[in-house]
Amino acid sequence: MDEQGALWTADQVLALAPDEASRRAGSKLGTAGPWSGAGSGGQGAVWGLCKGSGSTPYRTVVDTTGPAYQCSCPSRKFPCKHALGLLLLWTGGGIPAGPGRAEAPEWAEKWLAGRRDRARPTGPAPEPGPADPAAARRRAERRADRISAGARELEQRLADLLRGGLAAAERSGAGLWEETAARMVDAQAPGLAGRVRELGAIAGSGPGWPVRLLEECALTHLLDRAWLSADRLPGPLAATVRTRVGLTAPPDGPALRDRWLVLAQYDAADGKLTTRRVWLHGESSGRTALLLSFGAAGRAPQLAFPVGAVLDAELRPYEGGGGLRAELVEQFGAPAPSGAPPRGGTVGAALTAYGLALRDDPWLDAWPVTLTGVVPAPAEYGWQLADAGGTEREAVPLTRAAQARPGLWRLVALSGGAPLTVFGECGHQGFTPLAAWSPDAPGETVPLV
Template sequence: MTQQGVRWTADQVLALAPDAASREAAGRLATAGPWSEVGSTDGGTVWGVCRGGGGGPYRTVVDVADASGPACTCGCPSLRYPCKHALGLLLLWAGGDGAVPEGEPPAWAERWLTGRREDAEAAAGTETAETGAAETEAAGAEAVETGAAGAEAAAGAAGDPSGSVSRTRDPVAARRRAERRTERITAGATELEQRLADLLRGGLAEAEQTGYAWWEETAARMVDAQAPGLASRVRELGSRASSGSDWPVRLLEECALLHLLDQGWLRRDRLPEDLAATVRTRVGLPATADGPAVRDQWLILAQYDSVDARLTTRRVWLYGTETGRTALLLSYGAAGRAPELTLPVGLSLDAELSTYPGGGRRRAALGKRFAPPAPVEIRPKGVTPSQALARYGRALRDDPWLESVPVTLEQVVPVPDGDSWQLADASGETALPLTPAFGNRAGLWRLVALSGGVPVQVFGECGHRGFTPLTAWPAGPGQAVSLT
C-alpha cells in the first residue's frame, strides 16, 4: 500500500489463500472471539494472538506493506502459506469495524519486523552474487511448465544431471551439455514419430485395448530423452483413450498436435525465431527472460493455482496500465506446498517485468519492485466475445499448442444455455460458452450475483474449450471480484 490507512477488501485477502480449505478456515477465524492483543499500524502491519485448538495460542504478524510482497509469520505448525491464522487476522482487519485498532507493535511483533528489515538489507548486498542461481532456478521452472517434474526440470535446466549451479557458469561446458541434450531430444522426437505412425497404422481401437501402460512407457522414453514437454503431452494422450463417447476424435486431435510439435523440433532451423523459441519451450528446454525490463503500474488481474501429484503451479495475470500489455507470472511449489509468490487481486504493482522468448511473449519474470501493491481505479480495456475469439485465432498462428489467451470482455451478461452457461454481449448478438469446469464452481454464482442481469466486465482465459472467468468488475464503481 502506498496510501496509508487504505485497507484491503475481503476478496483481496482471500486471493492470498493457498487453497479452498484455507479460505474456509480463515472465514471462521475472521471474528474477534479467537483473537487477543490485536492491532495494526497505518503503514500496513497487523498482529494478534489467536487461541489455538491444538498447541495455541499462536502469535501472528502480517506485513502487507513490504515492496517485496505480503509476508507473515505465525506460531502454528501449518505448512500452508499464508496459514489460516494470518488470513483470518487479515479478514478481521479488512472489516474496518474497529476490531483491529491502530497502535504500536508489541515487542514480539517488532522483533520479527526488525529481522525482516535486516534480512532485506543483507539480501540487497548479495543480490549480484545470487543472480546466477536465480537464473538457473527460473530455467528449471520453465521446463516444469512444459510438463516435467520438479527434479527432472531442475536437472535438465542445463542438461546437467547434477543440476549444479556452479557448473552452469562454465560457458564451454554448458554449450557441450546443451548440444548433448539437443541430440537426445532429436532422437526422442524421431522415436516418437515412429510410435505415433505405428499407432495410427494399427487404428485407434488398438489404443483402447493397450491401456495406459503403453503411453506411460512412451512418456518414460521421452523423459530419458530429456524432453519433458513431449512426455507430458504423451501422458495427456493416454488420458484421452476411452474417456468418453467422442474419445477417438479428441485423441486424433491431440496426436496431430503432438506430431506438429515433433515436426517443429525436427525442422526448427527453418522456423521463424519466435516460433522456434516456442517449439523449444514446448518440448521442455528452459529459457531465460531476455526481454528488456519494462516498468509499469501492473494491475493484478487474477491469481490461481493448478495442482498435480508433482507440483503446484501458480499463475498470476498482470495488466500494464500504461503500456496496455498483459503478462503472465509463473511460480512453483513442491507437491502439497503453495508457491511463495502471492499478489492480491485488484491492486496494482509498481515493478519491472522482463519477457521470455516465444510467440506472443506473454510470460514474464518479475524484476525490481518499487512499492507495495496499492489500490487503483483503472480497469483493463475490454473486447466483445467475437473479438475475443479472433484474438485467440491470431495467437494460434504464433503458438499452435496454445490452450487459451487472456481476454477482458466488456459489457457481458452471464446467461444460462441449457445445462451450461455463456457470456453474452449487451446486444445479445454474440456469446462465449463457459468452460464446463467453471460451470461447477462457486465462482459462477458469484459472477451471476455480481451481474444481477446487468452487463459487467470480466477477465478470463478464452480458448477452444470456451471462456473461463477469473475476475469481474461491477457495472458501476467497485472493486474487482475474484472468481477463482
Template sequence: MSAGLASVRRVIERWNRDQVLALAPDASSQKAAQGVSSPGKWSNAGVTAEAVWGECKGSGSKPYRACVDLSGPAYRCSCPSRKFPCKHALGLLLLWSADGVPDADAPADWVAEWLDQRRVRAERPAPAPRTAAGAAPDPKRAEQREQRVAAGLEELERWLADQVRQGVAGSRRHDHWDGLVKRLVDAQAPGVAGTVSRLGAVLGGEDWPARLLSEYALLHLLVVAHRREPPAPAVRGRVGFQTSREEVLAGETVRDLWDVLGRRDEEQDRLISRRVWLRGRASGRAALVLSFAPVGQALDASLVTGTTVDAELAFYPGSAPLRALVADRHGAVPATVPPGSALERALEEVAAALAGDPWTDSWPLVLDAVAPMRDGNGSWLLGGPDGGLPLHPSAGAPWRLVAASGGRPLTVAAEWTPQGLRPLSMWDEEGQVMVL
C-alpha cells in the same frame, strides 16, 4: 587418392578398436556393439572426411540409420535407444575402424542434412552462461542433451504414427502413455513429457477421440517444428529447454500499470502451481506469472486479484510472449475497472496468439459488456446480443456471475482455453471486483 579420402585414411589410422569401445557408455553397450559390427548387418554405408554412416538391419521392417560426425564425435541413430552413443553408432565405428566401410565422395543426403543442421547450430550465438559462479557451461553435456532430445522426439514421432495407424480405441486406459512419458523424461525433454502425461485428462468427455487426435496433431507439429534450424524459442520451451530466470531478467522489461485479473492453483505430482493473469493498461499486453511450491507450503501471494500494480515485467522469449517475471515494482495504484474488449476483438487477439504459438492452451481476456446466458442446448455462454463464447465444462453453472449480473452486462475477466472460458473475476456497476 583425393585430399578428402586421404584425410579419411589418416583418421582411420588414429581410431582403433579400443578407442571406439572406450566411447561406450557401459560394458553392455560394448558387447552389443560388437554384435552389430559385422559387414552383413550393414548396407548403404560410406565414409568421408566429415562423417561415417550406414543402415543397420534391426527388428523392424526398416533398417536403423546411424551416422557419426567424426569432428565431435557426435552421433545420430533412428533407433529408440536412450544410450549415447547407441550400439548401432558404436558398431558402425567398429566396422569403420576395421576398414569395413567404403569411401564415398560425399555424404548421403540424410547425413548431409544432419551435418548442415549441426553447423547452423554451432554458428548460433552462444547464450550467456547460466552458472552463478561464472563457470562456462559444458558444451559436451549440452550437445549430448541435444542428441538425447532429438532421439526422444524421433521416437515420439514413430509412436504417434503407430497410434494413428492402429486407431485410438486402445488409448482408453489412463496408463496408456506412462512408458512413453518415462522415455521422454530419460531423453531430457521434460516439457513434451509433461504434455504427454496430461493426455489422460481428455478421456472424460464424449468427444474424447476427436480431442485426443487434436492433441496428437499438436505433438506431431512440435516434433516437426523442432527439426527446423534454428528451432523457434517457443518450440524449444515447449520441448523443455528452459530459459533461466537470470537470462529473462537480463532482457528488456515492459513497465505498465498491470491489472491483476485472477489466479488459478493446480496440483500435480505433489507440486502446486499458481497461475496469475495480468493485463497492461497502456500496452494492452497479456502476462502470466507462475509460481510453484510443494503441497503444504505457501505460494507467492503478492499479486492480489482486483488490484493494479505499477511494475516492470520481463517476458520469456517466444513468438507470442506470455509468461513473465516481475522485475521491479514501483508500488500500488488505485484500482479501477480494467478496459475490456468486445467479443470479436477478443477472438482476434486469441487468433494472433495461436498464430505465434499454436500450442497456446490459455490466454487472459477482459470482456466488456457481457453477461451469462444459455444457448439453445442449455449450455452456458458468456456474451451479449450478438452471441457469446461457451464456458469451460469445469466452470459448471456460473451462479455467482448470474446473481451479480442480474441480466445486466458486466466487465468480466476470463481465461480462454480451447474447451471454453474459465471466468476469473468481474466488476459490477460500482467498480467493485468479485473473484469468481
C-alpha cells in the same frame, strides 16, 4: 492514508487462499474470538496469536507490502488459514491500522527485520567468474540430442497408436502412457512428458474422447516435428518450440515499470508440482502479463497478491509464448487497494485475438482477453457470454470447467441481466471467466476463481 495504504477487502484476502478448504477455514478465523495480542504497525505489518488445538497459540505475522506470511503452524499451505484469518480480522476493522498504533512483539519483529535486511542493497554484486562457453555449448548440445531422441521415440509411439486404432488406448490404460512420459523425463523434455500425460488422461474420459485424443495427438506430433526441424523455423517460433518442450531460458528484453492491476490468481496441480498463475494488466502500457510461481512436494507457491490490487512494479518478459510470461523484478511499495478494469472489446474481437495468437503458438490452449458489455446467458449446451449490444452480436460458450465452478453463479448474480466487463481466458474449448466488474462499481474487481 497511512503507510500500509487502505485496507484490503475480504474478497481480496480470500482470493489469496490456495484452495476452497483454506477459504472456509480462514473465514472461521476472521473474528476476534481465537486471537490475542493482535496488532498492526508501520511498514505493512500485521501480527497476532491464534488459539489452536495445542496449549501454545500459533504465532502469525503478515507483511502486507509483499504480501508475505509467517506462521508457526505445521500447515504446508501458503498462506495458511491463520494468515488468512488474521488478514480478515484486519480488513474487518478488528485490528487498528496505521503506523505507531502498536509495537510488534519480538518474534514478529525478528521475522520482519529479516525481510527488511534481505531487501536492503548489500553493495555491488561480485564479479562473475570466467565462463566456459565451450563447455556450456557442449551441455546444450547433449541435452538437445537427448530431447531429439525422446521426440523420435514419441513419434513412434504415436504411429503405433494410430496404426492399431484409437480404441486400443482405452484398453491399454494409463500405464503405457506413464511409461512413455517417464521416458520423456529421462530425455530432459518435461514439456513433452506433460503432453503425454494429458494423452493418457483423455482415453475413456467421456463422450467424444476419441476426437479429443486425435486432436491432442496431432498437436503433439506437430510439436515433435517442429523440434526436430527447429533450425529451419523463424526465431520467435523456434523460441516458442523450445519453451513448449521444456527448455527454460532466463527473462529477456528490457524491464517495464508500470502500475499493474492484479486481474486473477489461481493454482493448478500437476503431480507433485503446484503452479500458480497470476494475471496482471499494465495501466499505462496496456500489456497483459503472466507471473508463474511453483510449489513442490505439496507446498503452495509463495507468490501471492490480492486480486483487484494495483502493484507499482517492474517486470521483465520471457522469450516466446507470445510475450505474456514475465518475471517480477522489483515491487515498489505496498499494493494499492483497487484499480479500473482493462479496456475490452466484443466477443468477436476476443476470438480474433485468440486466432492471431495461435499463428505464433499453435499449442496455445487459451489467450487472455477482456470482454465488455457482455451478459451471461443459458443456452442449449450450457452457459455462454453474449454481446449485449451492437448490430453483429456474438456469443462464446463457457468451458465445462468454468460451468462447474461456484464462480459462475457469482458472475450471474453480479450481472442480474445487466452487461458486465469480464476478464478471462479464451480458447478452443470456450471461455473461462476469471474476474468481473459491474458498471455500478467499476473499481471493484470480483474474483471468479
